[in-house]
Structures are given as structure tokens and as C-alpha cells.
Amino acid sequence: MCGLIGIVHKTENVSDSLFQGLKILQYRGYDSCGMCIVDESEFDVYKELGSVSNLEKYLKNMNGKIGIGHTRWATHGSRSIRNSQPFVYMNIALVHNGIIENHLEIKESSTDYEWKTETDTEVLLKMAYDYLQKFNNDWDLVLQKICETLEGSFAVSFLDLNDQNKIYFVRKGLSPISISVGKDYACVSSDCSALSGIADHVFDLEDGQYGYVAPNDIHVLPNFNNKKREIIKIDNNDRSQQTWYMSEFYSQPVVLMNVLKSINNFKWPEMDTPEYIHLLGCGSAYYASCVGKHWIEKIAKIPVNACIASEWVNNINSGLVGLVSQSGETADTIAALRRAKKDKKTIGFINSMGSAIAREVDYLIPTFAGHEISVASTKAMTGQMLSLFIWTSKLAGVDRTTELYDLFKEMNSFLEIIPKLAGPVSAACSNKDNLIILARGNLVPITKEASLKIKELAYIHSEGMSLSELKHGPLALVDSGKILIVMAPSSSPFWTKILSSIEEINTRGGKVVVLTDKPEIFTHLYMTVKMPYVEDDLAPFVYILPFQWLAYDLALSKGVSVDNPRNLAKSVTVE
Incomplete structure (x- = not known):
């Protein structure tokens, strides 16, 4: 690398x-x-x-x-x-x-x-x-x-x-x-x-x-x-914040609007509707794939296997294989692509147009997120999700463009108030060695991406999981010193179950932080963060944002490099 x-x-x-x-x-x-x-x-x-x-x-x-x-x-x-x-x-x-x-x-x-x-x-x-x-x-x-x-x-x-x-x-x-x-x-x-x-x-x-x-x-x-x-020209001085990470964080509304415009003007590859889809990626790209799996199965009614690229085994006879990568040079994803090409068609969701994956796949859908410099991904990951969401809509024959435009228009104002909303959460978490982040449905992959950001930037162990899994073992970790952060949008089809799970944690003495558009329901808990109301399908675009900021603020509190986290590199070109 x-x-x-x-x-x-x-x-x-x-x-x-x-x-x-x-x-x-x-x-x-x-x-x-x-x-x-x-x-x-x-x-x-x-x-x-x-x-x-x-x-x-x-x-x-x-x-x-x-x-x-x-x-x-x-x-x-x-x-x-x-x-x-x-x-x-x-x-x-x-x-x-x-x-x-x-x-x-x-x-x-x-x-x-x-x-x-x-x-x-x-x-x-x-x-x-x-x-x-x-x-x-x-x-x-x-x-x-x-x-x-x-x-x-x-x-x-x-x-x-x-x-x-x-x-x-x-x-x-x-x-x-x-x-x-x-x-x-x-x-x-x-x-x-x-x-x-x-x-x-x-x-x-x-x-x-x-x-x-x-x-x-x-x-x-x-x-x-x-x-x-x-070559796409790169201005290495075009930074609006003190770090590339925060410049890219705050650019997301504009980037996603541009992605939406670019991808809607893009000549979509002609292909038969697949009967089965494999979505493969590593790190943030894998979690974007997992969100894509929820969308495709719910909206387009096509079964999906989302898998870490290095662990994928080509043992199913049918299916279109989707490769998700920011750089298009991720070694594990390229290796999976070459296994897939033996007997399957492939489609790439790639940010770098001239990359190895972009050149080798049968079909290509660019993510149009622009050059991302910070090692920890923000706009590239949300751009991957948007490309997968629009592809899902194409597969299902529906048009959600207006909803997306409206969402991204409102995103700027939400980003501006995140430091005020999430600042107390950062202060409470700054002296913790372990965090647990919980959700249901299409936000479960967001818990894992949120945990990855916190590990990458702040060097704090964090685990993301489904609320439904808590009772199957992890509940044993809950005590009066444990902070558990729960995403609870009222639009979730699991809303009532989320409420029950939160009470189970609270009963056992855990410090529950709830991100929700209905904070008035949770005034008896340790802490709440007021979120905007967002329709369930679009919730991943909004609920990842406070965690991207939280990881940054925790890193600042520890005095560590935000753009250059220890032991990491942006492009993983070795297996």
C-alpha cells in the first residue's frame, strides 16, 4: 500500500x-x-x-x-x-x-x-x-x-x-x-x-x-x-476545514447532489434484471453493500448476498456480482472480481474511473464522489450508498429523485448543528475504552460503519450490532459504566421493538444514548440527540452523519491525527 x-x-x-x-x-x-x-x-x-x-x-x-x-x-x-x-x-x-x-x-x-x-x-x-x-x-x-x-x-x-x-x-x-x-x-x-x-x-x-x-x-x-x-486534476490545497476529513464531511450535501445529477445523466448499462445479486466490498464499501442489500431486497425484491470480498466463495451457480470500491484498486476486491469472472457477469460501483476494477468489470456505475484524500471515508461511502440506492430504484422501476433532492437540500443545515447536538455525547464517550452502537433494519450496517469510524480515528474499541442480537449474549456486557448508543428513527418498521429493547438496557443500568426524531419519549434516559425525521429507506444517509462527526471529535480529544490514523492507508493494494 x-x-x-x-x-x-x-x-x-x-x-x-x-x-x-x-x-x-x-x-x-x-x-x-x-x-x-x-x-x-x-x-x-x-x-x-x-x-x-x-x-x-x-x-x-x-x-x-x-x-x-x-x-x-x-x-x-x-x-x-x-x-x-x-x-x-x-x-x-x-x-x-x-x-x-x-x-x-x-x-x-x-x-x-x-x-x-x-x-x-x-x-x-x-x-x-x-x-x-x-x-x-x-x-x-x-x-x-x-x-x-x-x-x-x-x-x-x-x-x-x-x-x-x-x-x-x-x-x-x-x-x-x-x-x-x-x-x-x-x-x-x-x-x-x-x-x-x-x-x-x-x-x-x-x-x-x-x-x-x-x-x-x-x-x-x-x-x-x-x-x-x-488525469483528473487534483488541487491538494482545496481544503475548507483544518483537516481533509472534515472538509469531506461538510462537502457531503453538495457531493451527493452532484452524484444525483451525474448519475441521472449517466447512460446506464443495458443488462437483464438479475435473479440474484452478490455485493462485495471491504471496510466502508462492505457496509455500503450491506445497506444496499436491505434496499434491493425490500424495494426491488431481488435476493442479495452481501459479503466481505476476501471471504466470498464463488459457489452459487447464478447471480450478478457487484464490486464496491472507492479506489477501484482494493486487492481483496480485485481478487474476488477475478474469481467471479470465471462464470458470472460483474458490475462495479467505483469512484476511480480508470482503476483496475473499473477496467475489468462487465458493467460500470461510477459513484461520482470526487477525489477523497482522508484515510477514513465520509463522502465516498455515502456516494456508494447513493449509487446503490439509485440502482435499486432502476431495478424496481421507481423514481425517488425528488425525495433525495429534498433530503440533501436539508442536510447542510443539519450538519451545521451536529457539533451542538452530539457534543455532550462526545464528552461522555471520551474516557471510555469500549462503546456499543445499536440499531435495527437498514441501520444495522450503519452501526458497523459508525464503529469503524470511531476505531479508525479515535482508537476506541466500538462494536456495532442489531438490537435484536443484544439478548443473545452481548447484554452481559451492560453495566452502569457502559455507554450504548441506539439509533431510533420513528419511521423504522421496528419502532416498537426498538422501544422495548431500549427499556431492557435501561433496566439493567446501562447508559443509553438515543438518536431519534422523538427525543421527548426518552427524557428518562442518560442522553438523547435530536434527529430530523427521515423516511425509513433514506435513514442511512442521515444517521451516519453524527457518527462521522463523533469519531472526529473523539480523535481531537485524544490529540491524534485525523487525516492520517496510525497503521492505516487509504488504498489497500495488498491482500
Whole structure:
């Protein structure tokens, strides 16, 4: 899940462009970062732990027309400068994203080399150098042999001091890499958005492809017939709040209105109505899929299996397989897609149009949520839900556009008062190590998404579940110190059962916080949050919002990074 970038230019110093690209790539990992510039036939390497901003102080010292950069999400080896990339050996420098599964076997067999890091990446460095000697500096043979010999999923970019006008690359497995060439420049990156300040187009490499780029020169093997696509320009300074997370949180009404307009103008793929649907995703995308399951089964009357992508087994003969992913590069979801393609049609609900999943599915429905930078998802998840809801409406032959427009128009004013409404809840939860969030029906997946947000941002264990499951074991957790947060919209078909469950918790001494449009019913409880009335089908769009804010406020109270939660990365490109 690391990020890599490489740039070569005929006349210009590339260090600032590399730095700007790394700032965009930081969502892929922020354990450490580094840059390598070729300056007067030598590698000039700078590395820092933590944020890419820590590299800025070195820019005044960097001067070169070719270079590579890296943001690290540690998979092998501790978070240290020693294990940080770029790596350099003799005349070679490299940056790597992915996992080399047979690296230990190779290290054990290389008794003539002293390994300097704890990483799998160093195997690539040693192997590339050895093959260059063996194959008389024939990079095509070197890269081909690397693909054949190494197991796993990886994307790598190399610099060679003996050829300072080219960036070499190889891709194997699920790790993405895109390339671009112009008259005066050439560049490569894990994510084309990192190249948006340099290029206007990219070619996305396929599994097993390798080669090099140089200004006005592109060389890719085998079978280079990849489609050119435009890059969506990214403004990394377009932030209305102190964090990207809150900028994206407050943008949701506008984003969802734009999604609604875009998707209604979208030419829908022609397909037969499926008899059975599988919806697959990971993390927030999986919970969006679970909400979609409720909608499709209720409104369109089609049975749905919602499953975590990595756990899905293709053992049902029929059905359309839906893949839900923000990045379109999620490794577990791509692996599930390739299992599905053996005997089923596939449809993608994808935010990144040029991604691997978007390219490989039979049918595509974009989520149109725009570039999401914060690691913890807000607008991408609600955009996924909206795409699934509109698809459900199409399957059922109904039009809910007016209801949705009205809902999103009112959402802005609700977002503005959430801090006042939910502030007391945050204060009560800030010293808790465990929370339980409860609901019924189509809000059960929202309890799980809410818990995920709290875990991601505030590092507090939280568990989301159905109220109906409470009596089947978890009720044993309830005591006078436990806070349980319940979503209780009066429009729910389970309204009376929700009331009964709340009283059962209260009877046993639990501190019950109720989110409801009828707070007057619950004045005897620990706390209430006044919610707007919303029709049952649309409740997930509204009830997730206070929890997105709550996770943020709890993170602030603990003094932890909101945009860069520990141990996480935005795009999970390894299984």
C-alpha cells in the first residue's frame, strides 16, 4: 500500500514536482517517506519518518532532472530510516509498492550478500543488480526475470546511473502503476493523481508488463496496447476545514447532489434484471453493500448476498456480482472480481474511473464522489450508498429523485448543528475504552460503519450490532459504566421493538444514548440527540452523519491525527 513516483524532464529540476506528487500519494502510507535525485551522476537521497512535509526542508539542496520518491506503509521491517525507501545499491536506485512473498527464501540463498534492511524490497535491489551483470545491462531481460522469479504482487520503479534519461518499471499482480510521456517529460506513479501537476494523461500498466519511459519515448512489454486516459486534476490545497476529513464531511450535501445529477445523466448499462445479486466490498464499501442489500431486497425484491470480498466463495451457480470500491484498486476486491469472472457477469460501483476494477468489470456505475484524500471515508461511502440506492430504484422501476433532492437540500443545515447536538455525547464517550452502537433494519450496517469510524480515528474499541442480537449474549456486557448508543428513527418498521429493547438496557443500568426524531419519549434516559425525521429507506444517509462527526471529535480529544490514523492507508493494494 506504499506510494511511488518517478519523474524525468529534459531541462527542469524535478525535485519540487516529486515532492508535490508525494503529498498526494501520502494517503497510501505515512510511516516514512523519501526522495532520490540524480545530481551530477550521483544518487542524492533524503529520507524522513512520518509525514511527507518533513522532506520539504531538503528541497533547496536537490537539483536534478530525474528522480524517484516513496511513501511507506510498513509491511516488512520496522518503521525506521534504515527500512525507508528509496533504496540504493551501486548504480541502481528503486522504489517499491507491494509484497515479495518468497523474499525469505531468496535471502537465505544469497550467502554472498550482507542484507542491510529488514524488508522484502531489498531482494529486488540485489536481484536487479545481479541480473544486470548477468544479462549485460539488458533491462528488458532483467525486468522479465524479476517478474518470473519473484512471487507476490508488486510495482517497482528503478533508476540507473548508467542511463540517466530513463525510468524503468515493472508490475506484477495487483499493485497498480501508471505511466505518462510528453515531449519534455516522462513519469510513473502508483496513482495518476500524483502526476496531475505534470501530465494530462496516463497509461495504466497491466499485470506482467515492464519497460521504461523517457521524454518523448515509451517502451512497454509485452503487448503494449493499453488505453490512454485523462488525469483528473487534483488541487491538494482545496481544503475548507483544518483537516481533509472534515472538509469531506461538510462537502457531503453538495457531493451527493452532484452524484444525483451525474448519475441521472449517466447512460446506464443495458443488462437483464438479475435473479440474484452478490455485493462485495471491504471496510466502508462492505457496509455500503450491506445497506444496499436491505434496499434491493425490500424495494426491488431481488435476493442479495452481501459479503466481505476476501471471504466470498464463488459457489452459487447464478447471480450478478457487484464490486464496491472507492479506489477501484482494493486487492481483496480485485481478487474476488477475478474469481467471479470465471462464470458470472460483474458490475462495479467505483469512484476511480480508470482503476483496475473499473477496467475489468462487465458493467460500470461510477459513484461520482470526487477525489477523497482522508484515510477514513465520509463522502465516498455515502456516494456508494447513493449509487446503490439509485440502482435499486432502476431495478424496481421507481423514481425517488425528488425525495433525495429534498433530503440533501436539508442536510447542510443539519450538519451545521451536529457539533451542538452530539457534543455532550462526545464528552461522555471520551474516557471510555469500549462503546456499543445499536440499531435495527437498514441501520444495522450503519452501526458497523459508525464503529469503524470511531476505531479508525479515535482508537476506541466500538462494536456495532442489531438490537435484536443484544439478548443473545452481548447484554452481559451492560453495566452502569457502559455507554450504548441506539439509533431510533420513528419511521423504522421496528419502532416498537426498538422501544422495548431500549427499556431492557435501561433496566439493567446501562447508559443509553438515543438518536431519534422523538427525543421527548426518552427524557428518562442518560442522553438523547435530536434527529430530523427521515423516511425509513433514506435513514442511512442521515444517521451516519453524527457518527462521522463523533469519531472526529473523539480523535481531537485524544490529540491524534485525523487525516492520517496510525497503521492505516487509504488504498489497500495488498491482500
